[in-house]
Amino acid sequence: MKRFLLMIAVSVCVFTANAQEHEVSTNPSTGDYFEGLTRPLTFNRMIPPYALEVTFSKTVHIIFPSAIRYVDLGSADLLAAKADGAENVLRVKAALRDFSRESNLAVITEDGAYYTFNVKYADEPVKLSVEMTDFIHDGEAVNRPNNAMEIYMRELGSESPLLVKLIMKSIYKNDNREIKHIGSKRFGIQYTLKGVYTHNGLLYFHMQLKNSSNVPFDVDYITFKIVDKKVAKRTAIQEQVIIPLRAHNNLTLVGGKKTERVVFTLPKFTIPDDKHLIIELNEKEGGRHQSFVVENADLVRAKVINELKVK
Numbered sequence: 001m002k003r004f005l006l007m008i009a010v011s012v013c014v015f016t017a018n019a020q021e022h023e024v025s026t027n028p029s030t031g032d033y034f035e036g037l038t039r040p041l042t043f044n045r046m047i048p049p050y051a052l053e054v055t056f057s058k059t060v061h062i063i064f065p066s067a068i069r070y071v072d073l074g075s076a077d078l079l080a081a082k083a084d085g086a087e088n089v090l091r092v093k094a095a096l097r098d099f100s101r102e103s104n105l106a107v108i109t110e111d112g113a114y115y116t117f118n119v120k121y122a123d124e125p126v127k128l129s130v131e132m133t134d135f136i137h138d139g140e141a142v143n144r145p146n147n148a149m150e151i152y153m154r155e156l157g158s159e160s161p162l163l164v165k166l167i168m169k170s171i172y173k174n175d176n177r178e179i180k181h182i183g184s185k186r187f188g189i190q191y192t193l194k195g196v197y198t199h200n201g202l203l204y205f206h207m208q209l210k211n212s213s214n215v216p217f218d219v220d221y222i223t224f225k226i227v228d229k230k231v232a233k234r235t236a237i238q239e240q241v242i243i244p245l246r247a248h249n250n251l252t253l254v255g256g257k258k259t260e261r262v263v264f265t266l267p268k269f270t271i272p273d274d275k276h277l278i279i280e281l282n283e284k285e286g287g288r289h290q291s292f293v294v295e296n297a298d299l300v301r302a303k304v305i306n307e308l309k310v311k
Contacts, residue, residue, distance in 0.1 A: 052105065052117040053125035054078065056094045063131045064088045066111040066165070069153070074104035078119060094121055110246075112151040112161030155245050155267075159200045167199060167305055168248035168263040171206050175261070178206075178303055184292045188213035191281050191290035194261070196298065198268070199305040202245070205264045209281070214256040220284035222251075224266065226275050242266055242277075271296035 054060050067087035071080055077099040083089035090107065098121055105117040115132060153161050176195060183192030190210040197204040205224075211217045224242040246265035254260045271277055277294040 047114065047116055049104065049116040049118045052092070052119045052130070053122035053127065054092055054094045054119055055122055055125050056097045058093065058125065058128060060092045060125060060127070061129050062090045062092065062107075063129070064090065064107065064109050064113075064115070065133060066109040066113065068107060069110050070106075070108035072106045074119070075101065077101065077103050077121075078105065080105065092119075098123075108151055110153070110161060111165045112153065114151055157201055159202055163200075164202065164246055164265055165248075167197070167204060168246065168265060170305075171195070171197060171204055171263045172248050172261060176206075179298065182292055182294060182298065184290045186290060187288040188215075189217060189288050189290055191292065193279070193292065193294065196294075196302040197305050198302040201268045203266045203268055203299075203302060204305070205266060205279075206261065207264070207279075208259065208261045209251060209254050210259040211254045211256060216256055217254040217288065218284040218286065219251045219253065220282040222264075222282075223280045224264075224277065225280070226269070226271055226277050228275055230274075242269060269299075271299060 052060065052062075061083065065088070068082055068090055071082075071090065073080055077095050078092060079095045080090055080092045083091050088109070092105065100121070103119045105119050107115045107117075109115070151161070152158070156164060178195035178197075179193050183190065185191075188211065190208075190212065192208050192210075193205065194208050195204075195206040197206070209217070209219075224244065226240040226242065228238060244264040244266050248263040249261065251260050251262050271294075273296070276296070277299070278291055279294065281290040283289055
């Protein structure tokens with residue numbers, strides 16, 4: 001009789017434990033993990049994810065409005081990599097057939113935008129090619145954190161990548177000529193500096209390339225370097241190369257009888273009295289190279305940007 005009562009007691013304990021475990025698994029967490037010492041995340045703090053389907057035998061391509069800087073996969077069920085030769089295209093596919101668990105994918109782009117996806121397996125995904133838009137032009141008005149403004153890149157310091165993008169677009173769109181005496185003209189090619197601007201520790205150079213000839217101009221590379229004004233013979237030339245941080249409408253080809261413009265973002269710098277800045281434009285497999293000089297007096301007169309006009 002005692003043995004029978006003991007078995008009943010054990011059964012009741014097991015049943016109670018199973019019931020409690022089932023209750024814990026079915027009831028959603030409130031986020032209160034430390035007995036009232038934490039504040040649960042509310043839904044208006046959540047960044048809404050996009051729904052994405054992937055499969056094993058086909059590749060899904062996602063086109064972003066800016067270069068990809070960071071990718072994180074939620075599980076080993078997914079494979080993802082930037083497309084060869086493209087900085088803003090991500091290819092995604094399933095690592096195995098018919099995975100049952102939902103996964104996720106996160107991407108950060110060069111303009112400071114953050115994208116998140118909930119990823120499921122599908123035998124035939126409806127959308128194999130997806131084009132994303134930035135948060136300025138996505139056409140939605142929802143109560144969510146402006147996450148595009150919160151992600152900063154090390155090379156831009158305290159400046160928002162999205163604001164840098166807007167400033168470059170504004171300079172390009174307004175197309176003002178603030179500087180009229182700096183440029184070069186040779187072989188039917190005119191390369192000019194239209195303006196220098198500054199905002200929050202960064203410099204913006206507005207350049208124009210005009211091709212008056214009938215032969216297209218293939219841009220090989222553009223360099224910004226600070227060099228000595230006078231170099232004695234048998235003296236090593238000391239150069240400080242300034243690498244642009246961003247470029248809007250970066251030039252690769254200017255057709256015959258065409259004019260193109262580009263805006264570069266550079267880190268803040270000044271030029272010593274015995275040096276000057278040389279900007280060089282080199283033609284690919286050609287000889288119509290261009291170069292001009294920028295003095296420190298031109299640099300310190302950079303126009304401060306305090307108003308944006310972008311449509």
